[in-house]
Every structure is written in C-alpha cells, then in structure tokens.
Amino acid sequence: MKKYLNSHYQIILILFLAFLLRFFHYAQFPVMGETGDEVAWSMLGSSLIQTHQPSSWSWFDAYKDDYIVKTINHLSDNDQGLGAEYRLVSPVFDHPPLFSLIPGFFHNLKSSWDQVPSIKLIRFPMIFLGTINVWLLHLVASQLFKKRKTALTSTLIYATAPIFVIASRLVVAENLLITWLLLTIFLLKSKFKNKNNLLIIISACAILTKISGIIIPLGIILYGWQEHKKELIKNGCLGLFIGVGTYFLYGAIINWQLFVQVFLSQSNRQLGLMTFANRFFLHPTVVQKLFIDGWIVLGIFSLVAWLIVSHKNTKQIKIFTLLYLLFLVATVEEQTIHGWYHYPLFPIFSLSIAWFLDYITINKDYWIIWLSWIFVLPTIRMALVFSHTYNDLSNFALRSIMALGGLPLGLSLLKKQKLAKKYVTFLFLILILASIIAILTINARDYSETNQFFNFKIS
Numbered sequence: 001m002k003k004y005l006n007s008h009y010q011i012i013l014i015l016f017l018a019f020l021l022r023f024f025h026y027a028q029f030p031v032m033g034e035t036g037d038e039v040a041w042s043m044l045g046s047s048l049i050q051t052h053q054p055s056s057w058s059w060f061d062a063y064k065d066d067y068i069v070k071t072i073n074h075l076s077d078n079d080q081g082l083g084a085e086y087r088l089v090s091p092v093f094d095h096p097p098l099f100s101l102i103p104g105f106f107h108n109l110k111s112s113w114d115q116v117p118s119i120k121l122i123r124f125p126m127i128f129l130g131t132i133n134v135w136l137l138h139l140v141a142s143q144l145f146k147k148r149k150t151a152l153t154s155t156l157i158y159a160t161a162p163i164f165v166i167a168s169r170l171v172v173a174e175n176l177l178i179t180w181l182l183l184t185i186f187l188l189k190s191k192f193k194n195k196n197n198l199l200i201i202i203s204a205c206a207i208l209t210k211i212s213g214i215i216i217p218l219g220i221i222l223y224g225w226q227e228h229k230k231e232l233i234k235n236g237c238l239g240l241f242i243g244v245g246t247y248f249l250y251g252a253i254i255n256w257q258l259f260v261q262v263f264l265s266q267s268n269r270q271l272g273l274m275t276f277a278n279r280f281f282l283h284p285t286v287v288q289k290l291f292i293d294g295w296i297v298l299g300i301f302s303l304v305a306w307l308i309v310s311h312k313n314t315k316q317i318k319i320f321t322l323l324y325l326l327f328l329v330a331t332v333e334e335q336t337i338h339g340w341y342h343y344p345l346f347p348i349f350s351l352s353i354a355w356f357l358d359y360i361t362i363n364k365d366y367w368i369i370w371l372s373w374i375f376v377l378p379t380i381r382m383a384l385v386f387s388h389t390y391n392d393l394s395n396f397a398l399r400s401i402m403a404l405g406g407l408p409l410g411l412s413l414l415k416k417q418k419l420a421k422k423y424v425t426f427l428f429l430i431l432i433l434a435s436i437i438a439i440l441t442i443n444a445r446d447y448s449e450t451n452q453f454f455n456f457k458i459s
Contacts, residue, residue, distance in 0.1 A: 010152055011135075011138055011152065011155065014134070014138075014152065014155050014156050014159050015131060015134060015135055015159070017159055017160065018130070018131050018134040018158075018159035018160070018165075019127065019128075019131045021159070021160060021165045021436065021439050021440075022126075022127045022130045022131060022165055022168055022169060023127050024439065024440060025442075026120075026123050026124075026126075026127055026169045027119045027120045027123060028443075028444070029166060029169075029442055029443070029444065029447070030166055030169060030170055030286065030287045031287075031444045031447070032119045034287045034288050034289065035170075035172075035287055035288060035338070035340075036057065036086065037171070037172055037338075037340070038103070038117075038119070038122060038123075038170065038171035038172070039056075039057065039086060039116060039117060040056045040057055040058070040094065040095075041056075041095070041099060041100045041103050041104075041122075041171050041172065041173065042100070042103040042104055042106075042107040042117040042122045042171060043055065043056040043057065043088070043104075043107070043113050043114065043117070044056040044092065044095070044097060044100035044104060045097070045099075045100030045101040045102065045103055045104015045105065045107065046103075046104040046105075046107040046108050046111075046112075046113035046117070047090070047104070047113040047114075048097055048100065048101065048104060049101070049104055049105065049108055049113075050108060050112070050113050051113065053090055053091055053254070054090070054091045054092050054093065054097060054254065055069065055088060055089065055090035055091065055092055055113060055114070056088065056089070056092045056094070057086035057087055057088050057089070057092075058087065058089050058092050058094050059087060060094065060262055060265050060266075061265065062258060062261040062262045062265050063087075063089040063092075063258075063262075067089045067090060067091070067258070068087060068088070068089055069088040069089060069090050069114065070088050070114070071085060071086065071087045071088065072085070072086050072088065072114070072115075072116065073085055073086075086116075088114055091254045091255050091258065093251060093254075093255075093258060093259045093262040093263070094262065094266070095173065095210060095211075096173075096207065096208045096209060096210060096211065096213075096247050096250075097208065097250065098176075098205060098208040098209045099173035099176045099209045099210065100173075102125050102129070102176070103117070103122035103123075103125065103126075103171045105125075106121040106122050106124060106125060107121060107122055109121060122171050123169055123170075123171055126168060126169050126170065126171060126175060127168075127169065129168070129175055129176065129179065130165075130168030130169065130175065132179065133158075133168065133175070133178050133179055133182060133347065134155060134158050134159050136179065136182035136183060136186065137154065137155055137158050137182055137347045137350060137351070138151060138152075138154075138155040139182075139186050140182055140185050140186050140347070140351065141154040141155060141351055141354065143186060143189055143190070143313070144313045144314075144317075144351065144355075145354070145355065145358075147358065149358070150354050150355065150358045151354070153353075153354040153357065153358070153428075154350045154351045154353070154354030154355075155350075156432060157295065157350045157353055157354060157432075158346070158347055158350035160432050160435045160436055160439070161293065161295040161350070161379075161435050162293050162295075162379065162382060162435050162438045162439050162442070163286050163291060163293040163295060163296060163346070164295070164346050164350070165439050166286050166291075166439070166442070167286055167339070167340065167343050167346060170286075170287065170340055172340040172343070173209050173210040174210065174212075174340045174341070174343035174344055175340075175343060176209050177206060177209050177210055177212065177213050177343075177344050178343060178344050178346070178347060180202050180205060180206040180209065180213060180216055181206075181216060181320060181344055181347070182347055183198070183202055184199065184202055184203075184206075184216050184219070184220065184316075184320075185316050185317070185320065187199055187202075188220070188223055188232070188316050189313065189316070196231060196235050199220055199232070199235040199236070199239065200235050200238045200239045200242065201239070202216065202239070203216050203217035203220060203235070203236060203238075203239020203240060203242075203243055204217075204239050204242040204243035204246060205243070206239075206243065207239075207240070207243030207244060207246075207247060208243055208246060208247055212324070212327050212331075212341075212344075213243070214240070214243075214244075214327075215320060215323040215324050215327055216239070216320075217236045217237070217239040217240035217243065218236065218240070218323055219236075219316070219319045219320045219323050220232055220233075220235055220236030220239065221233050221236035221237060221240070222319050222323075223315060223316050223319055224236060226315060226319075227315070251263075267331075269331065269332070269333050269336075270333050270334075271329075271330065271331075271332075271333065271334070272333065272334030272335075273329075273334075274334045275328060275329045275332050275333070275334050275336075276325065276328070276329055278334055278335070278337065279328070279332075279337055279341070279342060280296065280300060280342070283337045284296060284339075285337050285338070285339035286339045287338075287339050287340070288337070288338065288339065289447065289448065289451035290450065290451045290454050290455065291339065291447070291450075291451075292378045292382075292450075292454070293378060293379055293382065294375055294376030294377060294378040294379040294380070295349065295353070295376065295379060295435075296349065297375045297376070297378070298349075298353055298356075298372055298375045298376050299345075299346075299348075299349025299350070299352055299353055300349070301356075301372075301375065302349070302352035302353045302355065302356035302357075303321065303348060303349060303352035305352075305356055305359070306351075306352045306355045306356060306359075307321075309359065310355065310359075317348060317351070320348070321345065321348055324344055324345060325345075328341060328342065356372075357372075357424075357428065360372070361421060361424050364412060364417065364420070364421075366408040366409035366412045366420060366424075367409060369405060369408050369409065369424055369427070370405040370406045370408075370409055371405075372405070373402075373404065373405025373406075373427060374402070374405065376431055377401070377402065379431060379434055379435060379438065380401060380430075380431070380434045382434070382438040382442075383433075383434035383435070383437040383438040383441070385446055385450060386437070386438050386441035386442045386443065386446050387437055387441045388441075388446075404427065404430070405427065407420075407423045407426075407427070408420040408421070408423045408424050408427070411423060
C-alpha cells in the first residue's frame with residue numbers, strides 16, 4: 001500500500017512538472033510564424049464554428065479564383081512572423097476538421113476567423129493536451145513494464161525532454177493523434193468493459209484528426225489478425241469505414257469536386273528514399289529549423305534494441321511504429337522536414353529509452369551506458385548554449401563532460417558494482433536537469449544561431 005501511494009504521489013509530481021514546463025513561455029517558443037500551420041488549423045476550426053463553412057489559408061493550385069476570399073499579411077508588434085502571407089480560401093479541404101475545433105474555439109474568444117489568431121489563446125489548450133498525453137503514456141508504461149520504476153522513468157522522460165515538451169505546445173493535429181495512439185495501445189491490452197466501442201470511436205476520430213490517423217484502425221486490424229482476435233479486426237474495420245466514410249461525406253456535402261481535387265493534389269507529392277534518414281539524422285527538427293536533441297538519437301537506438309530483445313507486450317508497439325514510419329516515407333517528400341510529422345513517435349521513444357536503461361543496468365553493460373551518454377551529449381550542449389555558458393568552457397571541461405559517461409564503467413572495473421549502479425541514476429538525473437534547464441532558457445535568437453551554425457557546417 002505504501003509503495004502504491006508513493007508511486008501515486010510520484011506521478012502527480014511528474015504531471016505537475018510536465019504542465020509547468022509546457023506552460024513556461026509557451027507563447028514565445030516555438031517561435032510564432034516558423035510554421036503557418038498553427039494559423040491554418042485555428043482558422044479552419046474557427047470558421048467551422050462561426051460560419052459552418054471550412055475556411056483557412058492554402059496555396060494548393062486546386063483553389064481557383066472563385067474560392068479565394070482574400071490575402072492577408074501577418075504583422076505583429078514584436079515582428080514574429082513578419083511578412084508571412086496567407087491566401088484565404090473557402091471552402092478548404094487541406095485537412096480533416098476534428099482537431100481544428102480545439103484551437104478554433106479559443107480563436108473565437110477574441111477574433112473573427114479570418115484574422116491572425118492570438119498565439120497565447122490557440123496554444124493554451126495544447127498545454128493541457130500535452131499533460132494529458134504524459135498521463136496516458138504513464139498508463140501505457142504501467143501496462144507494458146512490470147517495474148514501477150521503469151514506468152515512472154518513461155513518464156519523466158516524456159515530461160521533460162526538450163523536444164517532447166516544445167513539440168507539445170505547437171498547434172498541430174499530430175498532438176491529438178498522440179492521444180488517440182496512446183489510448184489505442186492502452187485499450188488493446190486492457191480488460192476495459194466498453195473497449196470495443198471505444199476502439200471504433202477512436203479509430204474514426206483519428207482519421208478525422210488527420211489522414212495519417214488511418215494507421216490506428218489499420219494497426220488494430222493487424223494486431224487483431226496477429227493475435228487471432230476477430231473482435232479487434234471487426235472494430236478496426238468499423239472504425240476505418242466510419243472515419244473514411246464520414247470524411248468523404250463531409251467533403252461531398254460541402255463541395256465534392258473540390259474535395260477530390262485537393263485530395264488528389266496532396267497524394268501526388270514527389271517521393272524519395274531519403275525521407276527517414278533526412279528527417280531523423282541529417283536535418284532533425286522540432287518545427288522547421290535544426291533542433292538536435294540527444295533524446296531522439298537515443299530513442300531510435302533504444303527502440304531498435306527493445307523490439308529485437310523483448311518480445312513480450314511489444315507487438316502493438318512494433319505494428320504502430322512500422323505503420324507510422326511507412327506512412328511517413330510513402331507520403332512525405334525527401335526534402336520536407338516539418339518536425340511535427342514525427343511527433344506521434346515521441347511517446348514510443350520515451351517507452352523505449354526507459355526499457356533500454358533498465359535493461360543495460362540490469363545486465364551491468366556499462367560500456368553501453370557510456371555509448372548512450374555520447375548519444376545524449378547534444379542535450380547537454382543545448383542546456384549549456386541556451387544558458388550562455390557553452391562558449392566559456394575549455395576543451396578540458398568538454399572532455400570531462402564526455403568522460404562522465406564512463407564513471408559507471410570505471411567503478412564496475414574496480415568491482416564497485418553498487419556504486420556503479422548509483423552513478424547510472426546520477427547520470428540520468430544530470431540529463432533530466434539539463435533538459436529542464438534547456439526548456440527554461442531556450443530563446444529564439446540562440447535557436448536561430450544554432451540552426452545557422454550547423455547548416456553552415458553541413459554546407
């Protein structure tokens with residue numbers, strides 16, 4: 001009972017921390033105007049609520065002069081988004097409508113749909129959605145891992161990693177897609193009474209959130225097929241039919257011909273075979289500019305290790321990871337590096353890292369601990385850069401930071417196994433602290449200069 005209460009208090013503290021980190025300067029970073037999608041989603045939802053007609057900005061050729069409402073420039077007091085031009089069209093069919101109702105509702109509190117929204121208003125609900133997703137990840141982790149410590153570790157990572165925190169503030173549909181994905185993974189293994197009906201509803205909602213949400217009903221179907229559960233196959237098929245059918249009905253009621261033209265124009269993107277490598281290794285981003293967070297590198301390697309080594313409770317993880325990656329590489333252009341496209345993989349990375357850290361600690365593989373430390377050094381660098389201490393460090397200091405990862409290995413070679421294990425926890429806490437410092441000190445100027453620095457080196 002005492003352990004349960006302790007665990008209960010710990011998750012409350014982590015959720016509180018997750019909320020605070022997401023709330024801190026949420027309107028300042030990500031930088032407003034780095035992507036116009038935040039404006040597009042807000043206008044879409046607001047127009048549906050105000051006029052019952054989907055309207056927003058778009059530059060697709062399918063929208064001829066008859067559909068153009070007006071063109072506006074985004075000029076703000078602090079020059080954020082200065083010079084951004086939006087061609088407003090009505091009706092608009094770039095995306096399904098469900099997610100847009102969230103920022104759209106808050107946009108309506110202050111402005112007409114065709115005005116540039118207040119970033120403080122439209123991002124405000126994202127803070128709560130991001131915190132809910134941290135809680136949902138904890139539910140999934142508690143289901144997947146026997147150890148409470150591992151579940152709490154994955155939750156703490158998802159609550160504090162800079163790229164995960166900053167991503168959750170952005171007004172993009174992928175953040176709601178994360179909610180549907182985590183709920184689906186949890187329900188697939190749960191004994192919840194009404195889970196079949198919920199899986200159908202979630203599947204339909206995922207498709208109406210964004211087209212990439214189709215991976216959720218497809219994942220349910222494949223999981224049911226692999227586990228020989230006909231009920232799950234039925235649920236997935238029903239959710240798929242209802243979601244796609246509702247979306248097509250939505251287009252048919254408003255303007256079927258334009259709906260089809262826009263849909264086809266989006267499916268004719270120029271594809272390539274470098275999409276995955278470019279997105280995760282050559283040009284990692286949180287929005288559009290380079291944002292190199294070591295948690296992502298460690299997450300990718302941890303995920304591969306987890307799926308190879310552990311065959312228990314990972315079938316649904318394998319299915320949804322593969323389906324989402326396949327969707328990315330099959331629909332996204334090689335040079336398109338919109339960071340939000342890969343947000344749904346972030347909770348999976350958090351789960352993978354927690355498992356990986358537990359696995360190598362149990363096996364006392366301190367060589368891999370040091371290798372993992374090398375992977376996460378970019379996060380340490382981020383904290384030092386944004387706190388304006390990085391340029392003051394000597395080469396000796398930098399090498400000392402690199403050498404910290406070898407402490408557990410050195411102690412184990414000296415036969416001090418208990419101390420070595422404690423130092424693994426110490427390194428983890430250093431990384432969490434660095435993550436928090438990076439979030440609290442990040443600013444637009446250093447973010448932009450970092451992007452320029454690495455792009456210069458690449459070129």
